Amino acid sequence: MQKQNAILTAAIKPSKNDAMETQVYHQLNMSEKCNVEVPSKILLVDDEKEFVQTLSERLRMRDMGTAVVYDGNSALAQIQRDEPEVMIIDLKMPGIDGMELLKQVKQTCPRIQVIVMTGHGSEQDKKKCMDLGAFSYMQKPVDINLLSESLKKAYKKIKAVE
Amino acid sequence: MKQLQKLKPASWDHRDSASNHLNTGFNFARKWKLIVLFTSFMALLPLFVMSLVEFGLTHRTIEDEVKSSISKLLNAAIVSISFSKDPGKTAMDYITLINSGEDNDIFVVNEDGTLLTTSFYYGNTGTPNAVNTSLFKEKAGIEKDLTPDKKPVMAGYARIPDSSLFFVLAKSEKGLIDLWFKPRFKLIGYLAVSIVLILLSIMGMATYLVGRIHSADRKRSEALHHAEHEKKLASIGRLASGVAHEINNPLAIINQKTGLIMDLFTLREDFSSDKRLISLAKDVLDTVKRCSTITQRLLDFARHMEPSIEPVDIWEVVKQVLAFLEKEADRRRITISIDNKDTIPNFECDKGSLQQIFLNLIENAFTAMEDGGQLSISIRLKKRDQISIMVSDNGRGIADEDIDKIFEPFYSSKNDHWGSGLGLSIIYGLIKEIGGDITVKSRLGKGSCFTVILPLKNSEASDGTK
Ligand SMILES: Nc1ncnc2c1ncn2[C@@H]1O[C@H](COP(=O)(O)OP(=O)(O)OP(=O)(O)O)[C@@H](O)[C@H]1O
Ligand SMILES: [Mg+2]
Numbered sequence: 299m300q301k302q303n304a305i306l307t308a309a310i311k312p313s314k315n316d317a318m319e320t321q322v323y324h325q326l327n328m329s330e331k332c333n334v335e336v337p338s339k340i341l342l343v344d345d346e347k348e349f350v351q352t353l354s355e356r357l358r359m360r361d362m363g364t365a366v367v368y369d370g371n372s373a374l375a376q377i378q379r380d381e382p383e384v385m386i387i388d389l390k391m392p393g394i395d396g397m398e399l400l401k402q403v404k405q406t407c408p409r410i411q412v413i414v415m416t417g418h419g420s421e422q423d424k425k426k427c428m429d430l431g432a433f434s435y436m437q438k439p440v441d442i443n444l445l446s447e448s449l450k451k452a453y454k455k456i457k458a459v460e
Numbered sequence: 461m462k463q464l465q466k467l468k469p470a471s472w473d474h475r476d477s478a479s480n481h482l483n484t485g486f487n488f489a490r491k492w493k494l495i496v497l498f499t500s501f502m503a504l505l506p507l508f509v510m511s512l513v514e515f516g517l518t519h520r521t522i523e524d525e526v527k528s529s530i531s532k533l534l535n536a537a538i539v540s541i542s543f544s545k546d547p548g549k550t551a552m553d554y555i556t557l558i559n560s561g562e563d564n565d566i567f568v569v570n571e572d573g574t575l576l577t578t579s580f581y582y583g584n585t586g587t588p589n590a591v592n593t594s595l596f597k598e599k600a601g602i603e604k605d606l607t608p609d610k611k612p613v614m615a616g617y618a619r620i621p622d623s624s625l626f627f628v629l630a631k632s633e634k635g636l637i638d639l640w641f642k643p644r645f646k647l648i649g650y651l652a653v654s655i656v657l658i659l660l661s662i663m664g665m666a667t668y669l670v671g672r673i674h675s676a677d678r679k680r681s682e683a684l685h686h687a688e689h690e691k692k693l694a695s696i697g698r699l700a701s702g703v704a705h706e707i708n709n710p711l712a713i714i715n716q717k718t719g720l721i722m723d724l725f726t727l728r729e730d731f732s733s734d735k736r737l738i739s740l741a742k743d744v745l746d747t748v749k750r751c752s753t754i755t756q757r758l759l760d761f762a763r764h765m766e767p768s769i770e771p772v773d774i775w776e777v778v779k780q781v782l783a784f785l786e787k788e789a790d791r792r793r794i795t796i797s798i799d800n801k802d803t804i805p806n807f808e809c810d811k812g813s814l815q816q817i818f819l820n821l822i823e824n825a826f827t828a829m830e831d832g833g834q835l836s837i838s839i840r841l842k843k844r845d846q847i848s849i850m851v852s853d854n855g856r857g858i859a860d861e862d863i864d865k866i867f868e869p870f871y872s873s874k875n876d877h878w879g880s881g882l883g884l885s886i887i888y889g890l891i892k893e894i895g896g897d898i899t900v901k902s903r904l905g906k907g908s909c910f911t912v913i914l915p916l917k918n919s920e921a922s923d924g925t926k
Contacts, residue, residue, distance in 0.1 A: 346709055352716035359723050390705075417708030420759065438708045439715035439752050 323363035323382070324354075336446075337453040338363040341382035343373040343399065344415075345391045353386075356442055362449065370394025374402065381407055384433075384452045386445075389416040389423060397426065404431040409459070411452035415440055488674050495666040503658050511651065523614075527602045530616035530629050533558060533566075534600065542621045551620070551627070552577075558629075565613075565630040568620070571596070581607040581630050591615075596626055605630070690892075693867060697889060700869050704758035711751050718744045757882045758869065760889075771806040772814060774839060774847070781818040785826070792831045799838030804847055807916045813890040820883040821851040821910050827874065828855025828908065845916040852909035858902040866900070 323339045340357060344350040345368050354364040365382070367373045370393050373385070385403060389396035400412050411433040416423070424435045433452045436445065537554045544550035551568060555577055558566045567579040573591045575583055582590040595603050600618035607613055612633040617626045641648075722741045725734070782789075782796065789796060825835050838850045858866060865871045867888045872881030891898050895915045902908035 346713065349709070349713045349716055352713070352720050356716065356720050356723055359727070417705050417712065418759075437752075437756070438712035439748055440712070442716075442719050 323365045323380070325358060325361070325363040335450055335453065336360065336362045337383040337449055337456070339380070339382040339384070340364045340449065341373060341376055341385045342366045342387075343368075343370065343385060343391070343396075344388040345369060346388065350388075353442075353445075357446075357449075360442075360446055370396075370399040373399055377403065377407060377410070382410060383456055384411045384413065384449055386413045386415055389414060389418055389427075397423075397430070400427060400430050400432055409456065411455060413445075413448055413452065415445075488670055491673075492666055492670045495670065496663055499662045499666070500659055503662065504655060507651065507655065526614060526631060527616070530602055530614065530631065531600070531618075533564075534616050534618040534627055534629055537566075537627055538600075538618050538620065547620070562632060567628055569626050569628055571624040571626070576625065579628075579630070581609070581611065581613055581632075583608065591628065604633070689864060689867075693885070693888060696869060696885075700758045700885075704755035708752070708755050711748055711755070715745065715748045718748070754882070757886060760882075760886050769808050769810055772809050772811050773806050774804050774814065774849075775800060777811060777814045778818055778837060778839075781815055781822060784819070785822055788826060789835075792826070792829075792833075794826065794829060794831070794833050794835055797834070797836040799836065799840075802839065802841040804839055804841060805916065807847075807914075809894060809914070810890075813894060816890055817849075817887045817912060818851075820887045821912075824883060824910075825851060825853035825855060825908070828857070829853050830855070842913075847914050847916060849912040849914065850909060851912075852907060854907035857904040857906050857908050858900070859904050863900060863902065867898075 323341075325338065340354075340362055342350050342354050342357075342364055344353075344366075347368060350366050350368070354366045357364050365376060367376055369391055373387070374394070376382075387396045387399055391399075394402075396414060396416065400414065403410055403412060408431070412431070413434050413436065414427045414432045415436045415438055417438040427435050433455070434448050436448070537551070537558075540554070541547045541550050555566050555568070558564050559580075562580060565580040565582075567582065568576040569582075569591045570576060571593060573589045573593045575585055575587045575590045578584050579590065590608070592605070595605060595615065596617055596619070600616075602614060602616040605613055605615045607630070613630040614633060616629045619626055718741050722738065722745070725738050725741065778798075788794075822835065822837075826833075829835070834854045836850075836852050840848050840850070842848050862871075862873075867884050868881075869885040870881040871885075874881070888898060891912060891914070897913045899911050899913075900908060901911070
């Protein structure tokens with residue numbers, strides 16, 4: 299029952315949490331124990347606010363903890379503050395673009411798994427990203443189930459390393 | 461008449477299409493006429509001038525000769541009359557001796573102009589004022605005169621000594637021209653023949669030259685047309701990929717928002733019972749998927765990716781594609797004939813691109829044909845390291861005015877709505893990337909034939925990609 303309530307509040311007033319979202323990896327079902335199969339710290343980086351907020355909410359509904367930032371710099375800052383397990387980043391962003399961000403993340407914290415998600419689906423970009431060490435490369439608009447699968451796999455990879 | 465037809469340049473009848481379709485702004489018929497007129501004039505002018513000069517010269521010589529013969533005759537007459545004891549009889553003898561009517565009309569006239577003997581030109585004996593007396597300016601001379609019938613004659617006169625009578629000897633001028641003309645008859649024949657020959661060869665040359673110019677001009681404007689078409693397609697490609705990128709983002713938002721709605725519905729009991737709402741949301745998601753297929757194909761059209769180049773056996777590719785379409789062909793009783801007389805060596809190419817090319821061409825042919833149609837595929841080895849792939853069908857064909865449009869994205873005559881109109885534009889992009897070319901020949905109601913030229917050596921293929 300508590301879980302249901304939490305979902306409802308989140309669904310009806312998602313914006314209330316916005317200000318805090320950049321600080322903490324939120325999870326809707328805080329009361330329950332963390333799901334062992336999904337990552338609890340996901341950082342979403344995308345300048346498309348509507349998109350990324352909705353996505354983060356849907357991921358939270360699937361028992362994952364998420365945080366949202368809208369550009370590369372705040373993403374780097376967020377990593378400093380609290381290192382995420384998985385990052386989902388867009389390629390085309392103002393300031394530091396996705397490719398650059400991916401490079402820096404992989405240099406500083408290679409443990410973080412990065413999923414690249416973009417509306418620009420050229421094979422060249424894909425190859426470049428994979429070479430830079432991205433975990434996977436997805437084409438927008440992405441199917442949530444596919445994304446969840448990918449996130450689970452990424453999490454498994456991290457656990458395997460540890 | 462047929463021979464004459466040959467002299468007429470082919471561009472003559474082509475004028476309309478040349479000026480309308482290809483827009484050359486060049487009137488070939490007029491050019492041809494101008495060239496023929498000008499060269500004919502220049503070639504024939506000296507001929508005519510020479511003939512005229514010669515005519516003048518001969519004319520004068522003959523005239524002089526005639527004059528001298530006239531005056532000799534008259535002098536002889538006068539001399540013998542003045543020494544004669546019976547001048548009247550001598551004169552009459554003379555007249556009967558020389559007078560031969562038309563050529564030598566000799567007669568006697570008194571100073572009033574009254575004829576004393578019969579004249580061929582001026583009338584019978586006794587005709588008063590038959591000869592204009594103003595003719596007789598001196599004792600003797602030769603003048604040009606008009607007879608009463610308005611015939612030009614050369615009239616020589618001489619006063620008979622010790623009398624007021626004149627001897628007149630008239631010769632027709634026409635005879636003079638005949639004198640010039642007759643010996644030159646053959647020459648003039650040659651002249652006419654050579655004029656005809658010159659004119660014919662000028663016309664032939666002009667036809668040939670104008671024909672060459674015309675065909676060169678046509679080739680040039682066709683090339684221009686082709687280049688323009690290619691540029692247009694390239695810019696459409698850039699535009700298309702830009703649009704696809706931009707549309708993908710809002711699509712992603714719609715996708716997520718609808719997904720969230722679905723999540724909420726499935727998780728909350730009071731909504732989850734409402735099957736209609738869920739199916740509506742599903743419809744939205746399906747539509748988003750459809751849109752994303754289109755944007756994905758648009759991106760394919762303009763893609764700049766490194767194809768995975770490997771040696772391929774082209775017949776192998778054809779077989780794979782046909783295996784894929786076999787069922788449909790069977791169902792629709794379409795016969796597929798394959799011409800594989802030439803053995804095509806394996807060549808470096810992206811297999812995926814080749815598959816796409818064949819798949820799209822054959823699919824299009826299937827769509828264009830009725831059940832029981834006939835599709836033929838032939839691959840030929842051409843000189844200069846090229847192969848030409850021909851996919852032809854006997855379907856409904858393409859109208860002339862649509863032929864330029866079929867390679868554009870979104871041009872389609874299909875009625876269903878699944879990603880239509882991108883097939884040919886995508887393979888156009890692929891073929892250009894490989895360094896080949898695609899052309900189409902089609903007749904409405906008869907069928908179409910798509911020809912793809914591919915280089916066997918993949919030389920500049922990857923130039924387009926950074
Ligand atoms: N073999 C053919 N015979 C007659 N018309 C053709 C043929 N091939 C192509 N066309 C014409 O060209 C149009 C464009 O073809 P294209 O492959 O680009 O798109 P499509 O087949 O309509 O859709 P899609 O391939 O995206 O499903 C077709 O709709 C059709 O009108
Ligand atoms: Mg097609």
